[in-house]
Structures are given as C-alpha cells and as structure tokens.
Amino acid sequence: MIRLFWRDITLAFRSGGGFGLGLGFFLILVTLVPFGVGPDSAQLQIIAPGILWVGALLACLLSLDRMFALDYEDGSLDLLLTAPIPLEGVVAVKALAHWITTGLPLVIAAPALGFLLHLDMAAYKWLIITLLVGTPALSFIGAFGAALTVSLKRGGLLMSLLVLPLYIPTLIFGAEVVRRGAEGFLVGTPLALQAGITAGAIALLPFAAAAALRVAAR
Amino acid sequence: MIRLFWRDITLAFRSGGGFGLGLGFFLILVTLVPFGVGPDSAQLQIIAPGILWVGALLACLLSLDRMFALDYEDGSLDLLLTAPIPLEGVVAVKALAHWITTGLPLVIAAPALGFLLHLDMAAYKWLIITLLVGTPALSFIGAFGAALTVSLKRGGLLMSLLVLPLYIPTLIFGAEVVRRGAEGFLVGTPLALQAGITAGAIALLPFAAAAALRVAAR
Amino acid sequence: MPDLGKYAGDVLMAYGATFVLLAALIWRSLARSTKIKRQLKEAEARRNG
Amino acid sequence: MSFNMNSIWEWANPRKFMRWTDKALPVVAVLAAVVFVAGLVWGFFFTPDDYRQGATVKIFYIHVPAAMMAINIWAMMLVTSLIWIVRRHHVSVLAAKSAASIGMTMTLIALITGAVWGKPMWGTYWEWDPRLTSFLILFLFYVGYMALWEAVENPDTAADLTSVLCLVGSVFAILSRYAVLFWNQGLHQGASLSMDAEENVADVYWYPALVCIAGFVLLFIALVLLRTRTEIRARRLHAIELRERAENA
Amino acid sequence: MSFISVTDLAVSRGGLPVLEGLTFAVKAGEILVLRGPNGAGKTTLLRTLAGLQPPFAGAVTSDPDAVAYAAHADGLKATLTVTENLSFWSGVYGGGDIAPALKHFNLEALRDRPAGNLSAGQKRRLGLARLMVTQRPIWVLDEPTVSLDKASVAIFAEAVKEHVAKGGAAIIATHIDLGFEETVFDVTPFKARHDVVRNDFDTSFDDFEDDKDGAFL
C-alpha cells in the first residue's frame, strides 16, 4: 500500500512535472480571468475568493482526469485487482497521492495568486485554511468520478460532467468562508460543514469507487 | 481526407456524447462561478462576458486534450504518417472536426448561459459573433498544442499550460468586443484583430502541428 | 379564452413551453416504443423461423 | 390475471411485468389524459386572477406539479437503483433509466415556467435563489446520470455504474440543497403546501392544483410504464442480436 | 487436493456466453495448456479463473489469493525503470527479493532502463519476471510468449518448469508449443450454444409456463 503511494508520487513526478502542472493550470486560469473580466482592481477584489476557489477546483479536476485510466489501459488495474490488497485501500491511497501532488501545491500557491487578484488581506488566512480543509474532498470525490468513467475512452469530459455537481457544496462553503472571513464575520458554521463533507468523502467514497472499479474491470 | 473528417465526427459521437459533453462542461463551469463569486446579480452582470469567454475557452481546451493522443496510442498516427495524405491536411481536418463537435455547440449554447449570468441584452449579439469568429482559432491553436504533447503520458495538463498563453489574445479581444458591445461602443478594431488571429491560426498552425507530429513519431 | 391581462405573454409562454416539452417527451417515448417493438418482432421472427 | 402474491419481488419478473402492464397501461394512459386535461382546463379557464399576481397565478398549475415531480422522480430512481444493487432485478433499474428523461423534462419545465414567472414577479428571469439553484443542480444530476447510461456499452455494467452514481448523487444533491440555502436566502416562496402553514393558498387555487398534481403523477406513471416496457424489449432485442452475431461468427 | 477446480463452468464476454460446460482441475505440479482458435474464449476463461469477472454459470473453486495473473498487457509503467516496476509489484505482494527474477529473465543489464524504452520482447520478459516475485502458487498466463524470441521462450519454459517443480501449478493459453510436460485442454468443443445457455435476464422470462409464445412482447 505504501509502495503504491510512492509509486503514484514517483509517477506524478516522472511524467513531466507532477507538482508543477496542476499548479501551472491554476496560475494560468487565475491570470486569464483579469483578461476576460477587465483589470479593475476593486472589481477583482470582490470576485477574488470565488475565482480562486473555482480555479483550485478546476486544477484538481483536470489533473485527476486519468487517475485510474492509465492503470486501466496498461493492464495494471487488472493486476491490482488480483493483488492481495483491498481495492478500497488502493482508491484511498491513490486519492491521497493525488491530493499531495495537486491539492497541497495549490494550497501553498494560492496566497501568491490571491495577490494577483487583489485579495483582501484578512482573507488570506481563510483562503489557506479552507483550501487545506476542502481540497482533500476534491481528490476523493474526483477518485469516485474517475473510477466511474475508467473504462470509457475519452472519459475525461464525462467525468467532469459527473464530478462538478458533486463539488458544489465544497465550493460554496469554501468561497463563503473566505468571503465572510474577509469581512470579519463568523465562519465557524460553513467551515465545520466543509470539514464534515471532507470527512464523509474520505470515509465513504473509496467504497463507492472500489465498487465502480470492480464493475468496470468485469 | 473527407473520410478522416467523418471518422472523427463519428468517433466523437460514439465515444459517448460527442456534441453534448463540451457543452456540459461549459454549462457547469458557468454555473459554478456564481457559487464561488456569490449570487449578486449586478456583480454577475459585470463579469459575465469575461466568464463566458473563459468558460468557452476551457471547454474547448478540455475536449481537445486527446485530439491526437488517442491516435498515437493505438498506432493510427504512425499509419496516418505513412499514408498518402499530407499531414497538414490531417491536422486541419481534425481541428475542423473538433470545432464542429465542440466550438459550434458552444456558440449555440452561449446565449442560454449568458442568461444565467444576467448578461446585458445588448451584449448577446456580440457574444455570438465573437464566439463564432474566435472558437475556430481555439481549435486550431489547440491542435498545435495537442500535437506538441502527443507523445507524453498525462500530457493533458502540460498541454493546457502550453496552449493557454496562446489563447490569451483571442480571449482578450473576444471579451473586449462583448464588453464594448454591451456598452454600445465601437467594436470594429478588436473584432478585426480577432478575425485576423483566427485566419492566421487556420492558415499557419497546421504546418507547425504537422512538424511537431513528425518529430513525435520519430 | 379568459382575459389574461398584461401577463398574457408570460402565461402563454409558460404553457406553450410546457406543452412543447411534454409533447416532445411523449412523442419520443412512443416513437422509440414503436421502433423497438418492430425490431424485436423481426428479431423474434428470425429466431423462430 | 392470476397471480399469487408470494413475494412482491415477483413484480420484478420482466415477463410478469410485461403482462401486467400490457393491461394496466391503457387504463393509466386514459386516466392520465383525462385528469391532466381536466386539471389544466379548470386551472386555466375557471379560476380567478390573483389580486397581486394577476393572471400569472395560472403558471402555478404547471410549475408546482412539475417541481414536485422533478424531486420525487429522483427519489424514485434512488429506490429502484437500490433495489437493483441489492436484489438485482432488471426491471427495477430499467425503470430508473426510463424515469430519468421524464425527470429531466419535469426539471426543465419547472425551471422554464419558474423563469417565465420570475420576470413579472421579481423583475428578472433568473435569480440565484436557493430553490432555483438547487433545481439547476438537480438538472445537472439528471444529465450526468443519462450521459453515463449512454456512454457505457454493456447494459449490466451501465446499470451498476449508474446505480452507484444515483446513490452517491442523492447524498450530494441533499448536501447541495443545504449548502445553497446557506449561501443565499433568496426570494422564492416557502412551502405553502404544508398543513401547519399560517397562510395557505386559497382554496379556489388549491383544488384545481391538486387535480393538476394528480394529472402529472398519472402522466408520469403512464410514461414510465411505457418507457420501461420499451427498455425491456430493447434489452431482449440486444440479447437476441448478440446471440445472432455470436452464432454467425 | 487440487489447487483450482472448475465445475460445469460457463464464461461470458459482453453479456454473451462464449464457453460452457467446462470441468477440470489443476493440482500442484501440473501444467494445463489451453488451446483453441482465435476468439474461442481463452482470455475470457483465464480472466474468470483469476477472479476478474464472475462466472456466468457454474463455479470456480480456488483460494482467491493463490492466483497470479498475467494478461495480454503487462501493466508496466513507461516512466519507471525495470527495477522500480518490479519492486513495486514485489512490494504489493509482500516484498520478496527481485534479484532472482531479474537474473532469471536476463534483465540485469536493463535494470535502470525506463520500461518505456524497452523493445516489445524485453517488456514481455519484464512482465513475466513479475510472476516470480508474486510468490503465488497458481500462475494463470495469457499468451505469455508473444513477442519473445526463441531463447526467451526457452527461459520462460524453464521458469514454469521450476515453478511447478517447487509445488506450483500453471494454466497457460498459448498457440505455440512450449516443450514441456503438460496436460492440453482444448476449449473448442465447449463453444457455447447460444440457444441453450441463457442469462438471468432471459431465464426470468421462462417462469411463466402458461405463456410461452411471448406474443405480448
């Protein structure tokens, strides 16, 4: 299991960038928005928390695209299915590896990008906290979506379609905490709710994902 | 060549949805933004042109991900390279098929989504025109990016990283025209520039992409 | 026809859209039903004869 | 019609289902048509305008039933998907598949009539109100569910995958509902149907609305039976075609 | 006591039975070679034996943790080196030593090459080396010698012989002659008759004796 974890981390590094790419996408998306929306800084400050969260979410989404598909195509998945490790564990480990190679770098990079969007000073703290609490849920939900679409060629886009609605609660609470934090309001409730979603996703979704993988291999 | 075109269109359909999926992503992205940014409609109206353009761009980007990668993996690309048709033509035809299955549906769906973001009435016309003029450029630029990254596993994210900067001019002019159009200003210059980019991309990028493919096959 | 006042357009649009959508749904259900029924009949005939 | 009710699971036998619905479908269809038309005619022609909303109250007669159906059809899909996962009855999951496009149409009707109603009432077609927003999310769930059915080739695999999606999706649909409520307080009416509500809709509007709701329910039942019958046939056709192909090979 | 035995097994692909009425057993020290023309259903049978798909009918009796499966695809990661690929699988299966496997399949000179840079036959050798590190008694192999040259085929045959000599067993689908003592099992006669074998969906139509003609369909 630990092997699998390290293998996934190594693979993420070897296949051109690993850590860098999710981040790169996040960076580019956040820089695109001012081009689309216009450079007015007051304007940008208002939408900054939302854009940062949407950006983090999309960066996650894009990079998990092929979490299981590559293993499916080269036959590793069949071999893992017959190996003496529980498939639920495989899913959890892969989701964790995904979080470490994608979610964590996003958390670390977000403040720098907040700066580009003139994010309110008071909001930085909350941006980091919510991303730290919320991105694991994104990885685990994404693992479920990736498992559902693993056997489909060009499943990437279908996966986005299935996964994005599942991301909505995490997104809402995340962006809400940052917004409220920026205005100095209380953030306890949404933060607790977000943490609850993350805990639930980590506890339950590996089982759903493993079931989907078993069906797909059949 | 016409064969190739129909094959690509057929493949897009067969592999679950074709037309529908790029669209689905666009829809979801545009609905996510209010969740991040907040429900205030005056606010949304201001950022609507930018968000719609960024959304169309990302929908395009995601769906072109594997324009050549699938052909590379299953060996078709090698066979196409030895076939008696010019590789530049292959690229152009594939980009065209991509535009028809992705760009065109986006143009048609954009007004409905503009509605969700409270886009200004006067802006609808310009939204459609700029998308119609700009999305072909997205497909052709994307084809170039896809060709560059074809031989890399997990090339998807790297491709985004390469392609997004190339998309920026199209995005800027597109969003600018819509914004100006909404406020009733003149839009001739940015629109002409955007059309120029599209024409240039269609005329030149197939050659660059074909060169990249030849190198990748080596 | 009742007098719908200044909201006539809205009300009729709502009803119209509903009917169009429902009609499309019903029509597609019926069309697919007929088509599959015919194909199945042909297939069963091939199998039995 | 002789059936001994040993177990309710017998209904999941495709052959029994086909025979039973063969008789039931025409009855339900006629009933649905009558009640549906009656409810809408009553509502549209024979009710007074509201003093505040004017003629727009007439939208109520399709908006509310469609909205209720949209939610309840998803619930029905959840139950039938669970039955498939636990007991593996084909009719059950095929009913879920058949219900999805009806549910999607109902969601769309609720959204469109709501939007049209919103223009005169709130001055805008679309508002990011929690009720409206959660409907939009529900719409996405329907689309995703149907897209997954389309994308998977083997019908049993598709049934398994969509059932898991329906299960997980339901949990997240409920989560989204609360998240959205939290996010925006909104303009939309509260549930005025509830018994303990202070201010219930006046009876003049209420009785025809009940008939309309019954009409929508009946219409749904008729359509779901029709479509499930089609799906069963399609499934059998698929089996025969596979067999023919294999025999020829 | 047999390692793995199947009784009246039917296997299916894409919802359609391809083989039916299979009954055989494999004991320690035995090699079973499956033969049959292309499309006969060998791959499908092996996948069922490996537990990757459920039997269509009948039963497979085996300890599920006894089977090591090698498919048409090798499950190699192009960006990992030969050693990394192999030690990953050894780790998954409880951490046996990889050195003997590398040595046996002549991979020592290639140990630090990324697997993506190997030739077709070298990849295959690496895929087979994986079997040795699983330390599982039953090898279930699908056309293991594809792309191998004659010398490598001999190496492979040697590995199988050693494995069964040490009390293992092997079930191998192949079109070529591997040159060892083996029981040959030809699947051709077991081709499923599609009018006879039916799945649970079909049979659920049969419960009603009074309405056989299916007229209402």
Place this chain on the structure above:
Amino acid sequence: MSFISVTDLAVSRGGLPVLEGLTFAVKAGEILVLRGPNGAGKTTLLRTLAGLQPPFAGAVTSDPDAVAYAAHADGLKATLTVTENLSFWSGVYGGGDIAPALKHFNLEALRDRPAGNLSAGQKRRLGLARLMVTQRPIWVLDEPTVSLDKASVAIFAEAVKEHVAKGGAAIIATHIDLGFEETVFDVTPFKARHDVVRNDFDTSFDDFEDDKDGAFL
C-alpha cells in the same frame, strides 16, 4: 531495379545507434525476413524503412509512397466496427474495395462488430487486412503473427505469398517460421558498436584537430 534498398544504414533509438552497416535490397517478388533476438533493433529498422524516423547514417532508397507499414499496434478504433475501420483506411489509401480483404482474413462474420469487442487474434487479423486495402507494393511488417492461431498464420502466409506473386514485396520481422520461400536476414551481426558510431553532436567535436586529447572538456 529493386523496390527498396539500403546502403550502409545505421538506425538509432532514443539517440543511441542500435544497428549499423546494414546493406540490402528487396526486389519485386521477394520476401525478406528479419531475424534477431529481442531488442536487436528490428522494430527500429522497420520504422526507418517506413520513413517514420530518419536514418542515423547511410541511406534508404525507396519510393516513400510505396510502403505499407504494420506495427506492433494495429491502429484500430475500438468504437468503430470492423467494416468502418477497414473502409476508413481504404478511403485514406484511395478507396479500394474492402470485400476481398474481409473475405481473405475470415472477417465477414465479424463485419459489424465494434473492433473493441474482438479477441486479440481477431484484432490482429483486422490489422493485417488493412494491408490488403492499401494496394501498396512493399509491405513492412513488424511481428505480424503475434496472437494468431495456426490457421490464421497460414491465412496470413497465404496473403503474403499472393501479394509477392502479384509483383509485390515484403519485409517481415518475426520470431516464428512462416513457411514460405524467403531470404532471411539476421540483424544480430550488425549490432552497433557504440565506440565507433557517433552522432552529429559527437562528431562536431572532431573538428578541432589541434586538441585531440580532449583536455578542454
């Protein structure tokens, strides 16, 4: 006049020469079979002959539009049917009739199957049928018989024989005996000596005659 000839050819993979000093020619009516152990460089050589990669040194003389190449991978689209796959390629190569190819490779019963649902050997047969619709004189084939059963190997050998009898030629890398009249070319002796063969970057250092000992490196 030979269809294709190579003189003093060296081919490389990943920047590293694998074979050097190759000289041979193939005439109409000839079959050249390449042999050599795994990793010898057969695939690399064939890709060079097909024009997919440039020669490392030396030259390949052939009409570039005369070669039909079949690689380890078959280039099939899983979601297209057998007929669709084949008529696509026939269209690309100028629209020959696909019926003879389907018939020859026994694919008629499978014609409406999606290629993704074929067994390994059936896929391979389809991949080979593609060669017949290209209507090109020189077939360059990389292990064409992988996954094929004995009957299909015979069918394939038949196809090659017919092709050369009609004035075509074939260059085939394979490990098995195909049983036809052929010229065998063993690539093993041409293994590149890495101290001798150098690429253009290396040779660019040679221009400095006055500094042979490489002290400045």
